[in-house]
Amino acid sequence: MTTDARHTVHGACPLDCPDTCSWQVTVENGQAVALHGTRDHPFTRGNLCVKLNRYLEHTRAPDRLLYPLRRVGKKGAGAFQRIGWDEALGEIASRFKDVAATHGGEAIWPFFGTGHMGHLQGMLGSGFRLWNALGASQHRMTICGIAGIAGANLTLGQTTGMDPEDLRFAKLIILWGFNPLTSSNHVWRFISEARKGGARLVVIDPIRTRSAAQADEHIAILPGTDAALALGLLNVVVGMGAEDADFLARHTSGWDEYRRRILDYPPERVAAITRVPVATIVALGRRLATTRPTAIRASQGMQRHAGGGMALRTISTIPAVTGDTRHLGGGVIYTTGQLFTGSVAGLHQGDLPPPTTRILTMTRLGENLLALDDPPVKALLIYGANPAASSPQQETVRRGLAREDLFTVVIENFPTDTVDYADIVLPSTMQTEHADLHNAYGHLYLLWNQPAVAPPGECLPHTEIFRRLARALGLNEPCLYDSDDDLARSFLASPHPALAGITLEALKERGWMRLNLPTPYVPFADGFPTPSGKLEFHSEKAAALGLDPVPGYTPPAEVTDAGLALRYPLALVAPASHYFLNTIFANMPEMQSRAGPPRITLNPEDARARGITQGDVIRIFNDRGAFEATAEIGDIVQPGVVAGTKGYWPKLVGERSNLNATVAERDSDMGGGAVFHDNRVEVERLRRAAVT
Ligand SMILES: Nc1nc2c(c(=O)[nH]1)N[C@H]1C(S)=C(S)[C@@H](COP(=O)(O)OP(=O)(O)OC[C@H]3O[C@@H](n4cnc5c(=O)[nH]c(N)nc54)[C@H](O)[C@@H]3O)O[C@H]1N2
Ligand SMILES: Nc1nc2c(c(=O)[nH]1)N[C@H]1C(S)=C(S)[C@@H](COP(=O)(O)OP(=O)(O)OC[C@H]3O[C@@H](n4cnc5c(=O)[nH]c(N)nc54)[C@H](O)[C@@H]3O)O[C@H]1N2
Ligand code: SF4
Ligand SMILES: [Mo]
Numbered sequence: 001m002t003t004d005a006r007h008t009v010h011g012a013c014p015l016d017c018p019d020t021c022s023w024q025v026t027v028e029n030g031q032a033v034a035l036h037g038t039r040d041h042p043f044t045r046g047n048l049c050v051k052l053n054r055y056l057e058h059t060r061a062p063d064r065l066l067y068p069l070r071r072v073g074k075k076g077a078g079a080f081q082r083i084g085w086d087e088a089l090g091e092i093a094s095r096f097k098d099v100a101a102t103h104g105g106e107a108i109w110p111f112f113g114t115g116h117m118g119h120l121q122g123m124l125g126s127g128f129r130l131w132n133a134l135g136a137s138q139h140r141m142t143i144c145g146i147a148g149i150a151g152a153n154l155t156l157g158q159t160t161g162m163d164p165e166d167l168r169f170a171k172l173i174i175l176w177g178f179n180p181l182t183s184s185n186h187v188w189r190f191i192s193e194a195r196k197g198g199a200r201l202v203v204i205d206p207i208r209t210r211s212a213a214q215a216d217e218h219i220a221i222l223p224g225t226d227a228a229l230a231l232g233l234l235n236v237v238v239g240m241g242a243e244d245a246d247f248l249a250r251h252t253s254g255w256d257e258y259r260r261r262i263l264d265y266p267p268e269r270v271a272a273i274t275r276v277p278v279a280t281i282v283a284l285g286r287r288l289a290t291t292r293p294t295a296i297r298a299s300q301g302m303q304r305h306a307g308g309g310m311a312l313r314t315i316s317t318i319p320a321v322t323g324d325t326r327h328l329g330g331g332v333i334y335t336t337g338q339l340f341t342g343s344v345a346g347l348h349q350g351d352l353p354p355p356t357t358r359i360l361t362m363t364r365l366g367e368n369l370l371a372l373d374d375p376p377v378k379a380l381l382i383y384g385a386n387p388a389a390s391s392p393q394q395e396t397v398r399r400g401l402a403r404e405d406l407f408t409v410v411i412e413n414f415p416t417d418t419v420d421y422a423d424i425v426l427p428s429t430m431q432t433e434h435a436d437l438h439n440a441y442g443h444l445y446l447l448w449n450q451p452a453v454a455p456p457g458e459c460l461p462h463t464e465i466f467r468r469l470a471r472a473l474g475l476n477e478p479c480l481y482d483s484d485d486d487l488a489r490s491f492l493a494s495p496h497p498a499l500a501g502i503t504l505e506a507l508k509e510r511g512w513m514r515l516n517l518p519t520p521y522v523p524f525a526d527g528f529p530t531p532s533g534k535l536e537f538h539s540e541k542a543a544a545l546g547l548d549p550v551p552g553y554t555p556p557a558e559v560t561d562a563g564l565a566l567r568y569p570l571a572l573v574a575p576a577s578h579y580f581l582n583t584i585f586a587n588m589p590e591m592q593s594r595a596g597p598p599r600i601t602l603n604p605e606d607a608r609a610r611g612i613t614q615g616d617v618i619r620i621f622n623d624r625g626a627f628e629a630t631a632e633i634g635d636i637v638q639p640g641v642v643a644g645t646k647g648y649w650p651k652l653v654g655e656r657s658n659l660n661a662t663v664a665e666r667d668s669d670m671g672g673g674a675v676f677h678d679n680r681v682e683v684e685r686l687r688r689a690a691v692t
Helices: 052-059 085-103 128-134 146-156 164-169 185-196 210-214 226-239 245-251 255-263 267-274 278-290 308-315 318-322 344-349 362-371 394-401 462-472 484-492 504-510 540-544 562-567 589-595 604-609
Strands: 007-012 022-028 031-037 069-071 080-082 108-112 138-140 172-176 200-204 217-219 294-298 331-333 359-361 379-383 407-412 424-427 436-438 445-449 512-514 570-573 599-602 617-622 625-633 641-643 680-687
Touching: 007 445, 031 052, 052 589, 069 085, 085 108, 085 379, 085 407, 085 424, 085 462, 108 128, 108 138, 108 362, 128 344, 128 462, 146 308, 164 185, 164 294, 172 185, 185 200, 200 210, 217 278, 226 255, 226 267, 226 278, 226 308, 226 318, 245 318, 267 278, 278 318, 294 308, 294 318, 318 331, 344 484, 359 362, 362 394, 436 484, 445 504, 484 504, 504 512, 562 680, 599 604, 604 625, 625 680
Parallel strands: 108 379, 138 359, 172 200, 172 294, 200 217, 294 331, 379 407, 407 424, 570 641, 599 625
Antiparallel strands: 007 022, 022 031, 069 080, 069 424, 436 445, 445 512, 570 680, 599 641, 617 625, 617 680
């Protein structure tokens, strides 16, 4: 690589977004001067998004962490002094060794988030070998889509039934709990193409989002009731005798049992559960019965509920009943992540045996820090995560992080609320400064990210930090010292045909490569990857897990709880912000000014009942906590539902809390997933809007 001439470097967006954009960094005299989407990438096609267009600026932001730090003030105060790397790693190694000697390795919790999605630097593999060698507790990534993954897997054996690019062939598209114009904008091109060909677009979402506002029809469902709606729609299909009897007989198991379940959900019953009018259910059910191909793009939003796994499990049955599974452009998409069948064991374990230590659920951080025994968590190493802002039950998390006897290391790019609780802070590189290999969860391309520029200050990539930490700990296992290229190769060295012909050299040369799957992708040509080889309405695996053997409807824990409803009558839904990616960019002045202050939208009826007018400062609370926001009044939500957006840094907003102060540390029905949108609150006015 020359450093003086102008040249471009292949890369990929590392953030938690289905699109995993391919990008090109233009480098001049060793500086990154421009960042563009890769034009010939079939999914990205030359564009990034409003957030990442300013990424280079973000890498040079004045608040970027550049040096290792040691805490000098109280936990949470954010007072630090600069130290050297050797000192920092020496201290971490000696504290980890003490903890392991006194309490066992499981008292160490490596806690990673979705701040970076790579195999080398991010949640798909970073540090896993080191934690295994140390005998640390294992970290279960429950904060995002796990309930839906578990649910879709029970039905289909995998989490997608089609390639998102094939949405363009659909004649009816249902975006179910998915707001792509904000959270996955590149898929909109394929939806638009289908619409040009006459497809109808229906959005099912409690909020009239940007995407819902652009649709032919918006169905404003009560949060957490989607599985009931799915059963109601199938009730209409079955009532018309429109089920694909041949497909059901040949490729599914348990249809009779499931059919009886469907018959339990006539539109009238479903309307009462979901608040969707009977006529709307019947009309969509009829369209579903008669429109081939129909594509359903489901997303994470609807599974952030106590019944979230069941929601995806039930919705995933629809294309089998209608026969859409047979058609190109028909089927259901949840995530494409599972199609990236690299060698996970190779990357995560190297030559070590699989870990057998206890597994800690990340969305129980507060409770695990405060109540766990045998052994208690005594050392926490947080990377690519901002739990003081992103995790449920914020006050509990803070109390846990404030424990004086807890040794906390945070590896970060920016001084987040979580950093404020660290004993030692380590500065990490950003995506233009390190190498990585990326999967996607919204398309079928593997990507390589080549470092484009030297890191600023003393920032290091995680891979290098973990090699140095292994040395400081005196660990000898050779695989802990593998280079970045070796690590990438260990994932690519998979015998699975989907990776045939994909080498590190080819990826470096091209930047991205499609998985070696047939084009078009026909997922279930050889049967379903379930235990029976069929699409499973009846699931023995579910029964063995203590779950209902047949898909159904599991009510949300809070939204339909009548007792709770008396005290906290409003259901708070808190999805993606258009200008932040989770908590990333919420410290960037440009994005802060575009996003504005935290807002909560109330229906005019709910606002009137509380004497709240547009622009008032309001307090949103329940037994778990409270936060402040500016009131926005509008009919984008129904009475009884209020909406905000995630991502604000608590320390930068009123009451030093964001909406996760009110969310419960509760598990969903499957996989221990988080329940961010299953949350009852009350709202009161704090101050009148300033008169201008
Ligand atoms: N109320 C509510 N809360 C939610 C959600 C919701 O819908 N509603 N959604 C949830 C979901 S889906 C998710 S995925 C989580 C995400 O929650 P988190 O896992 O906390 O993810 P982020 O906020 O994206 O990123 C965390 C941190 O990673 C850092 N980071 C980025 N790249 C790197 C890197 O290369 N190295 C290091 N060391 N750090 C890096 C960023 O600076 C950022 O501070 O939030 C959840 N929280
Ligand atoms: N701009 C931006 N893009 C993002 C993110 C971001 O923070 N900002 N976050 C990223 C992350 S972490 C993820 S996991 C992905 C995917 O994240 P998404 O799947 O987009 O997740 P959410 O934003 O939580 O929810 C999507 C939609 O589901 C709706 N919803 C909530 N509850 C229900 C329900 O019970 N039923 C139905 N039908 N709908 C419901 C919400 O109102 C929202 O409009 O997006 C990623 N993209
Ligand atoms: S956040 Fe999503 S849309 Fe934006 S650049 Fe990254 S992958 Fe692309
Ligand atoms: Mo996520």
